[in-house]
Amino acid sequence: MSSAVTLPPDGPQATSGPDEHGAALPELGDPAERGTLEIADRVVERVAGYAVTQVEGATAAPRRLLGINVGDARPDKEASVDARVDGHTATVDATVAIGWPASVRTVASRVRERVRKDVEHITGVRVAHVDIDVVSLSTPSAHRRRVQ
Numbered sequence: 001m002s003s004a005v006t007l008p009p010d011g012p013q014a015t016s017g018p019d020e021h022g023a024a025l026p027e028l029g030d031p032a033e034r035g036t037l038e039i040a041d042r043v044v045e046r047v048a049g050y051a052v053t054q055v056e057g058a059t060a061a062p063r064r065l066l067g068i069n070v071g072d073a074r075p076d077k078e079a080s081v082d083a084r085v086d087g088h089t090a091t092v093d094a095t096v097a098i099g100w101p102a103s104v105r106t107v108a109s110r111v112r113e114r115v116r117k118d119v120e121h122i123t124g125v126r127v128a129h130v131d132i133d134v135v136s137l138s139t140p141s142a143h144r145r146r147v148q
Contacts, residue, residue: 039123041083041090048092048127049078051118055110057102061095061135090119091129097136108132 028034052058060079080095092115098107112130119127 039085039125041085043123044083044085044090044092044119044125044127045081046078047119047122048083048094048115048130049081051114052079052081052094052096052111054118055107055114057099057107058111059097059099059138061097085125088125089128090125091131092119092127093131093133095133095135097138098134100137104134104137108134 049060053060058079082093084091094111094115096111098104111132115130116127119125
């Protein structure tokens, strides 16, 4: 069973009159007085981690154990990111791997731009500072030669 809703030609309006079931609808107050929205650090971390992987030449860093890389860079995973949100401003620390022979400076600059743009666009939080820790330079996978 379905029901159709007919809207007035000028669109829906907030009213305090009764709805279709006879209950009174609350009148919406001033948006500034309705409450606040707080963005958690983890939300900014996830958005920034994904933004890093969208930059050509940057990938999630390999896992590390006692400062030694364990495995290879992980292009299919989001980067490891720590974020601290204070009001409407965030600082971001990202750990990445950069593909060889790309310029570390150029890729890092692109990562900063992308993180700032994506975090602000998706969450509305301004990123004041992005620290990038490059822990690995990943090389293209070489095909193993077979002995004949």
